[in-house]
Structure formats: C-alpha cells, structure tokens
Amino acid sequence: MTLAAATNENLAEISNVLIYSAMAVYTLAFFAHIAEWIFGSRSKVSRTAAALTDKGTAGRQAPAVTVKSKGGTAVLERPQVVTRSASGTRDVPDGPGAHGGDEKGDLYGRIAVSLTVLAFLVEASGVLTRAWSVQRAPWGNMYEFNITFSTVAVGVYVTLLALKKNVRWLGLPLVTTVLLDLGLAVTVLYTASDQLVPALHSYWLWIHVSTAILCGAVFYVGAVGTLLYLFRDSYENKLANGGQPGRFATSVLERLPAAATLDKFSYRVNAAVFPLWTFTIIAGAIWAGDAWGRYWGWDPKETWSFITWVAYACYLHARATAGWKGRKAAYLALIAFGCWLFNYYGVNIFVSGKHSYAGV
C-alpha cells in the first residue's frame, strides 16, 4: 500500500521532469524556427506581386495534351491533371515557406521540426507517466488538461506533417503558444497528482474529455490558420490594389502559403472536427445524465460548449452562403475559437458551476 504510493509519487516526479525537459526542447525548437525565419529572409522572391500584377505573361498556359511517354518503364502512365481556382479568387502561388528557399534556413527549419517531434515525444511520455502515477486518465484538473492539450495540439501538427501536408508554416506559432501553455501549466495551474472525486469516475471521462481535448487542439490549429489567412489576405489585397506593404510584412507574409490555401486549410480543419465536437457535447450530456440526473442543465460549461458549437455552426453556414465567404467567415471562425478558449479557461476561472471541482 505504502509501497504503491511511493511508486506513484516517483512516477509523478518523473512526469514533472519530463514536462520540464519537453519545455527545454521546445525552447530549442523555438530558436531553430527563429533561425529559419531569419536566414530565410535573405531571398527576396516576390512571387505574389508578380502573380497579381504581371497579367500578361504570368498566366499559365492551358494544356492541350499533357501525356508524356515514359519509354520502357513499367510505371503506369497517367495524363496530368491541371487544376485551377474557381473564378473570382486570386490565383496566387503559395509562398516557399519560412526558409524562403534558403538552404541554410531550410536546414534550421528541419532541425526545428525534428526538435518539435522530439519534444512531442518527451511531453507525451510526461503525460503518460502522469496518468500512470494517478492510475487514471490524465484529465482530472487544469494542470493535466493543459499538458495534455498542448501535447495533442503538437500531435495534430506532427500528424499533418507525417501526412505530407504543407503545414510547416504552423511550426513557429505553435511552438510559441505551446511554451506559453506549458509555462502557465507548471507555474499557475500546477496540482499535485491525485485521485478523482467520484463524480469524475466514469468511462465517459475517457470519451468526453479526450474528444474535447482533441477538438480543442484541432480548433486551435484551425484558428492559427485563420489568423494567418487574415494577415496574408490583407497583404494580397494591398498588393492587388497597387499598394506596397512594409518590408517586415513582405518578408514574413511572402513566405506563407497563399490566402486561398490558408483559408481552405482552416475550413477543412474546422469542418473535419465539427462532427467530433458535436459528439463531444452529446457524450457530455449523456455523462451528465448519469452523474447528475439531468442531461442538460445550462451549467456554465455546458452553456459555453453550446455557444461554441453554435458559433462554429454559424461559421460553416457562413461558408455556404455566397456573401459571407472569406474574411467575414474568418472573423466568425475566430469568434468561435474565442468561445472555445473562454469555455476552457474563462469558465473555470471566472464562473462557478458543476464543472469547477477540477483543481481550479
């Protein structure tokens, strides 16, 4: 009995060490990203402006016949598919990425990504040992919620990278916020590892909270995309109207993907996770039905989940309505994420309700 307790305390101790180590590695990743941005800035390719202004020559040719014969190889020959944007959207190529085509920049970028993956593994083991130390899902209080949340957010990013998606531009903002999140977790929110009160004892905890965390992480990634979209879109607008953005803005924004790409990215991310968020709320309602004898009681946490859900529904509707695409929809997406954030931090800190037994 006491032996077990001691083991658990040891594990909790190891978990803390791992979390601190992860923070150290994230910090290194952060500097590597900064290096990538700095070295990348030397190349001054203004592809956007070119695409937007050189109307006569920059247009691509429509293909007539695009089959190349690969003599003698067994590789399946395929006609090439030409894609084009729908009319009314700007046809702007994506930026080259933070390294800006610079080899040294790219090297730092790759280092940053490797460090991020390493930090992710370390942090994930920190979360797992924590879970082990308490013999339950590591989501009993705000500290655990925070460390799990940042792990999952980085996990989403790493997964997208592994799927060969063009998401390296997410690296710097993500690592920066993960550091802030972890800093907050280990200082303000730290709670010694402990068991759960009976109300939290349920397999719905696993289902409801794990999906909630995953949704939050994905919504977060979407929100970063949306925010960058807004910047990049202003930049492109300015260029299209013959304006000259500042040097810093040019240097940074030129390297990001095109506004249309960012917009599509965040839409896809948000849309993909919306059904899961719906499920999270329903699972929560089922759990509340079991735990508190009512499915829905307009408890602050429930209310804000609902608000968040409706706000994202609003965003999806806006995307389906002609006059609301683009920037207006992007603002809605940010508002919706703001609601999620408030639900996560604000409600626990400022409002008291049935959910507020969890450490803070």
Place this chain on the structure above:
Amino acid sequence: MSKTSQKQSTDVETHQETDPVGERARGAAPDEGDLDEAGSQLSTAPVETVVPGSFGGVRAPGAAGWLAWAWRETVGWTRWFWRQLTSMRVALILLFLLSLGAIPGSLIPQTGSDELKVQDFKAAHTTLGPIYEKLGLFNVYSSVWFSAIYILLFVSLIGCIVPRTWQFVGQLRGRPPGAPRRLTRLPAYATWRTEAEPEQVRAAALALLKKRRFRAHTAGDAVAAEKGFLREAGNLVFHIALIVMLIAFATGQLFKSEGGKLILEGDGFSNTLTQYDDFKSGSLFNSDDLAPFSFQLDDFVGTFERTGPNKGTARTFRADVTYSEGADGKEKKTSIEVNKPLEIDGSKVYLIGHGYAPVVTVRDGRGKVVFQQAVPLLPIDANITSTGAIKVLDGYADKNGKKEQLGFNAFFVPTFAGAGHGEMLSQFPELDFPVLALSAYHGSLGVDSGIPQNVYQLDTSKMKEFKDADGELLKKRLLPGETMKLPDGAGSITFEKDVKQWATFQISQQPGDGWALGGAIAAIAGLAGSLFIQRRRVWVRATTGNDGITVVEMAGLGRSESAKLPEELGDLAAVLYDKTPPAPDTGEPTPDPQAVPAEGAEKQ
C-alpha cells in the same frame, strides 16, 4: 467529324492564348453562363435573392379596389417575410443571436440551477435586480426572448428543409447536366489523344463511371456523371435530426417527473406519489405515468481519502440495492453509484447524497421503550457534521401519566476531535469516533396544526426545556451506548451502539430520451456525411480533332474546391487512358508548367 466538335477544338486553342490569369481573376469570362449551368443544382442551398417589399402597384378606387390592394399587399409581405425568414442569411443571423443570447445565462445566476444565488444577487444589486428580473435574465433559457430566437430559428429551419427536400428528390430523379463547352475552365482538367474512336471512349467512360458508382449518362459528345448525393442527404438528415431533438426535449419537459427520497439502510421504497419526500413534474404529467417498481437499500458504502492534502475527499459512493420491477416482479440485486443510475422501466434512480442516522432509544419514567429508531440527520459540511431532530410523537406519558410529546435537538459528528479540542465539528467523514450531542424538550411538537413541518427541525414554540441541575437547558454529548437521563424521572434517551447510513435518491422519468438520443446520433451521422462527402461532377468528352485523331477531355467540378477532386479525376483518367491506346507523340505543345501530376501529390 462533326461541326460542333470542330468548333470545340478551335475553342480550346483560342482559349489558350486569350485567358491570362488576370482576366480569370476578375471573373470576366465570356461563357460564365455555360459554367453556371454545369454547376447548377449541385446543392440545395437556397440562393440569396432580393425580393422587393411592397407589391401594391395601384389601388383601384372603391372598396373592391381597396380589398384587392390589401390582399395583394398582405400576400406579398407575407411571402417576403417568409422568404427572408427561410433565407440562409437570416438563419445565420438567428444562429448568431442564439449563441449571443445564451451568454448572459452563464454569467448571471439562474433560478433553474441556483435559487439561492439569485436571492443573493437580488439583495446585492437593488437597482439592477429588478431590471434583470424584467428582462428575464434570471431564467434566460425559458425567457420570452430566448424562446423567440430558437422558435424563429426552428420555423426557419422547417421552412428551409421542406423545399430543400423536394428539390433534392427532384435532383435524384434528374440527370447531371451536359458538359459545358469549354472543359478547360473547370477546376480540374485532363486531356490526351488516342487512337480509339470517340464512341469507344465514351462507352468506356460510361462503363467506368458507372462502375465507380457515378450516376452517368451520355449527352451529345460527352459523358456527364455525378456522385456524392449522400452529402445532401446527410445535410438534410442533420437538420431534420435537430428538429427531432428539439421536439424530444420539449416532450421530455412536459411529461417528466422527478422526485427525491431518503432511504435508510434496510428500508425500501415503492414508486408511488405518496412515498416521495418531494416531487415535481412537467405540466402534462399524470401520476398514473409512474412506473411500478420498488427497491430496498441493503447497504451504503462510502470511502474517503485518509491521508494527504485531499484528506476527506470522497473516493467511492455505492448503494447496494435489491429491486423488483412491476407490482410483484422477481427480486434482483445491483448497486447504484454516482455515475451509474439504476434504470427500471423507463425511470432512472440516481444516488444523490448520503449521511448518518444514529439509532436512539427513548424510555419513559417506568423504563418502557416509547421510541426506538434510526434518526436520519442532515450533513452540514464535507466531513458530515450533521444536525436534525428526534421527535417522539406518541406513546410517551410523563410520571403523572399525562400524555406529552418529546423533542430533542440532535447534533452528530462521525469523527469527534476529542473533548477540549474546539467545537463539535467532524474531522473526517467516516465513523471513527462518533459523538451525538442532544438537548431535550417536552410539550407539543406542533405537528397536528396542519402546517407541513420540516422533519429535521424542532419547533420549540410550544415546548418547554428540560432543565439540568443548574437550571440550564439539559444537554449532553453521548458516545455510543451512553444514556442521557431526563430530570425528575421523566425517562431517558440512549445513543445505541449502532449508527445506520442513509442515502438519498432521485427518481426521474423523462419520456423522449430515446428520441433525443436517436436524434443526436442521426445528427452526427448526417453531419459527417454532409461535411466529409463531396458532391462532384465529371465530364468526359471525346471528339475527333483537326488531324483526325480523337481528343479526350476530362474535367471535374465540385461544390467547393477540394484536393480530392483532381486526385479522383487523375485516377479516372489513368484508368480510361489505359483503355484507350494513346496516339503517337507528335509535336504537341509542352505540358503546362504548373500542371500537377495526377498521382495526388498536388498542393494542398
């Protein structure tokens, strides 16, 4: 070689030279109408249209004229209002209002969840309180304005769903529109030259697309195909499921019942109205609706953390019960936990709270037992310091033989800190060192006055204190087994070496749960279909080029731009390409520099 196909291929060539990006970006294409046609009916989302407000025109003189005018105006405005209400824009605004409207309820105390907090708030804010009250801010979710928002939203939803469903049925019966003239203008495009005849290509394309479960047909020189109708179906299912859920919740509210019952270990309960301690129900509830069942509390188990910073925090709560369904069903054993209610015949039994009930024995002056019961006391803190009253209603007579009632104020701690260690407050929730403190009264308990009485409180207005030797109120702290003697041979009260536990249960019944859950599952499924499935069209055109060689053109169009579309087109093209032997390479224009390989490695 037909005339149209010749024109087609020239079109393609001129198009190459005269379609710079800039022009496309401005959307100033000459044959946009043709493209609109190709994309028409790809969804059932309502199109934003401007409808004028007044429909009056001229009013003819006389009453008849006025009537005709009024009729026209009314119909016109009603239609206008209906179109507005069922437009996507208004749905958007209403949705936004719904989330905005839900906010105050999370920040201002609500009568529904915490009546006491509302009282405090009103006391603290004397000017704001009444204003909030008027605005319904203490019960936002049942207020007029909040209801107005969601009722309008659901009217809008129904008004939107019905025409969309019809439209969708129409689309299911119809056929995808024929190929637009310039396939090159579509989001994904591929072309090659082949030795096969155009008819052969079309036949192969039709077979291929049908095999891939496209709805395909040949129209003119091209095959037109469409897939992904489940997207629309999913969307409709989702919106209909929202309506089902709302109706289920509404029925639940109207027919629900909810009651509380405190049960001692060893005691039972049967589900009839009279057995409840408190009971409330929806406005259409009928007491015959109560499901017939009964259960008995065999044992209550509560364990608590013994060490560490969270000492005293509850670790398990479990009520072991024996229950039987129906009037005289078979007995079954089970346990109810905080997260695990017992479901019997549509009712749910929740474990809500627990506490202690010390067993006391009261004797009269001659030593006759007049009262022997476990008396449930109410916890007032987390360590289960409890208070209550012991009421001896009848059977007692004083030493002169006069009938009288006895009352005791009781104060109980499961773990006493020890004499001289501060107040009589419990140190721990389990029965480590139980102490019962009593003070004694006699006279009339006032229970016959007809006013409902709180069983946990003693009304001493018609009672006299028993006095101790100093003339003070008689009181004493008892350990298990100890007895407090009442003065002048008036009898005694004993704290037996037995403390029972009790548990409170909430028994609720809410019809419509099943429908709500079904609706929720359907909503998620529909949503997934609606968001993950692409509705898209593919055209394959085969014509004979100027040099007599067959030119195959393939193009795809989706509701929104997606990376999957070119990928899928590439797949289809590869298969079709295999079936149509390529024409020899002869001085073709070089491939487009930005052309994307069909393998699916296109930019995201």
